[in-house]
Amino acid sequence: MRGVLTRDAATWPVRRDRALANPVLRANVKNVTRRLAGARQRAYADYATGRAMRTEARDAKRRAIHQMDGMVQELCARLAANGVSAVVADGPAEVAEHITRIAQRRGARRVVKSKSMMTEELDLNRRLGAVGLSVRETDLGEYIIQLLGERPSHLLAPAAHRNRQEVWEVFQHTADAAGVTGPTSSDVGPLTAFARARLREDFLAADLGITGANFLVAETGTVVLVTNEGNADMVVSLPPVHVVVAGLDKVVGTWDDLAALIQQPALSGVGQRLSAYTTLISGPRQPGELEGPEELHVILVDNGRRAVQAGPYADVLTCIRCGACYNVCPVYRQVGGHAYGSTYAGPIGAVSTPLLAGLTFLPELPRSLCTLCNACVEACPMDIALPDHFISLRREAAEAGMETAATRLTYRAWGRMWSSPRRYQRFVAWARRGQPLMMRGGKLVRSPGLWRGWFATRDMPPIAPETFHEWWARRRAP
Template identity: 75%
Template sequence: MVGRLPRDPAPWGERRDRALGNSVLRGNIRSVTRRLADARRRAYASYPASQVLRVAGRDAKRRAVARVEPLLDELRDRLAANGARVIFAEGPKEVADYVVSLAARRGAKRVVKSKSMLTEELDLNRRLAVAGLAVRETDLGEYIIQLLDEHPSHILAPAAHRNRQEIHALFQETAEREGVPGPTSDDVGPLTAFARQRLREDFLAADIGITGANFLVAETGTIVLVTNEGNADMVASLPPVHVVIAGIDKVLDTWADLAAVIQQPALSGVGQRLSAYTTLISGPRAAGSPEGPEELHVLLVDNGRRQLVDGPYADVLTCIRCGACYNVCPVYRQVGGHAYGSTYAGPIGAVETPLLAGLDFLPELPKSLCTLCNACVEACPMDIALADHFITLRRRQVGEGREAAGTRLTYRAWGRLWSSPRQYQRFVSWARRGQRFMMRQGRLVRSPGLWAGWFETRDMPPIAPETFHEWWARRAPSGKTPS
């Protein structure tokens, strides 16, 4: 079953140029990615257990993906025994329909949410708003972009593309609209205090709380939530109904497997040994307790995941959404998340999006948003073979005739020309003769014909007066060329 993901209607070229022309976005993305990548490196270097833990966590995730169906059955039975209702949902419509009818049954109007990439993927907020529900995002960054009617630009820092002044103006405007005092300045403290105050009221008034899940433990029927702000704890323990919406890829086999992987989101994501709040939920409110929801609903969502379980891309399902690959990716660091055009960005997004939604969905992602530099592979705590997947996806795109005919013929002709040493050398000597018309300050800056586009944003060193091949031929008396 192919998944359905939201997409930016703008074509790739427009999304790219919009991102490259936005200096606030580029400056902020540059600093947030550098900060997070450095924090991760420092945390790993200063933590003797880091590598052993990482490998144990990776193996736990791989084992779970390999046995996902029996584990999901076990999880469902265990959660049901703990008093939760468990629903298998195919995609966006089924999930939204379930929440809307639950809200109707409960007479619920107000929904609070903690950060969830899956509900972004399902475009859930829009669907719930259409049904008349008031949905409030409560992660600070998500709150900001919800007020702006935007999407996250970074998986861990959704509002990374906005600066303090913009956020201050936004909060001022919100305060005026809602008739409350605005933030006292554009410093982070007053801005955060304003959000805390506004959102606290929403937490206490909400009828339904929606969270995602970082992990689901089949053995015990436990939902694990990881945050630094504490908002997921509010969402899960204040409203009378808690709805968990999680991908089927979140399941783990045992409690011991949870112990192996529980530190990874924080360690690889932000360079902490554990997040400020790691919350384990195993059922609705216990008898006699005033806390926690009366009803706990757990939706286990496919949306294109099941089709990957038995194939060569199964390791993509072990992703824990830590964002480590985003932070080291030279493409992501230039363009940020919006240019990718759907929910997931960075290397994992460029690979996973077409895998979930079909190879015709945003085909530019594997093709144009990767330099094959391998930085993501080194950063990924789950050892997902991202670079290999980029190559296979490109090969499939070409093999299935998804390339334009002109491009295909050009590459074929070029390949033929350069695959014979003699023809390559002849090409080089022509180019050397012609290049003096294409130079500026000792660099090649222009080219005729097919290569012109390459020089629009780059230059390169000129072809040397004597190439290594020529030098070798001149000094080796036999005249043999090196092989």
């Protein structure tokens, strides 16, 4: 079954140009991606143990995806034995209904959330808002973009596209609306202190907490959360009810698998050996305990994952959402996350979005947002074959007739021309005859047809007066 994803109504050229024309976005995205990519490289460079664990971690995730259904069953049984309710949901509507029922039964209205891409994918905040629940995002970056009415633009740094001045402005508005004192300046210290004070009130007043999960261990029925801020720890230990919403792809087999995986999100994501907070939850509050949720619910979400698992692209499900591929991608580094038009951006998003939601959903992602430079596969801790997937998704789109007639004809003509030496030589001879019209300052700067776009940002040297082939033929002539 296909997944349901949200999308930006704007077309790709509009999204692209919006991003390229925003200097704040471009400066910040460049800065954040460069910093994170460097931190990742340094973290592995002096840490042989981390490099060795990465291979084990990758194999553990591959096993888990390969045996997904069995692992999910084992996990659900284990969770039930631990006193946790566990369900598998098809998609967004079912998840929202399930949480609504829990909230209604408990009389809960105020919800606090820690950062979760799964709930972004499901557009959960809007759905819960529609049934009267007030949902507060508590990760600092998520809080900022929630106040701005935006979506995250990076897996780890959701507000990577905004600067402190913009954050100050929106905090000021929030303070005015709430009748409290705003941050004293646009420095990071006062901004953070303001968010801490505001969110602290939300944590202490919340009736229900929602988190995602980085891993779910089938063998022990354990939910694992990795954060640096500590907001997830508030969400899981202050409200009386905790709901975990996680993709089927987050289930791993054994405790040993977890040991191999547990450091990878931090190593690849932010270049730390372990996140500031790693939290392992194996059940609700027990008799004799005075803290922790009375109820713990786990909702495992398909939303297109089972279909991907059954096909040739199953390894995209091994993604641990570390963001390493975003940080090295020359496309992402220019346009940021919103230009991709849906929840997941960067190379993994451009591949997994059409896989989850269908090849006709944002078809430009695999076609236009990849240069096949291979940086992503080098950075990916799970060795996901992203460039291969780009090529084969393009092939699938072409075979399904999704390209325009003009594109098809041009490529067919080009293919015919360049697939025999004789025709190639003739093509070069024609092009040389036409090139004087296309030159400026001794370089080729324009072209007719399909290649016009290529020259918009590049030039190239002209075809030589005598090519190697011609020179060789002349030398060999008797």
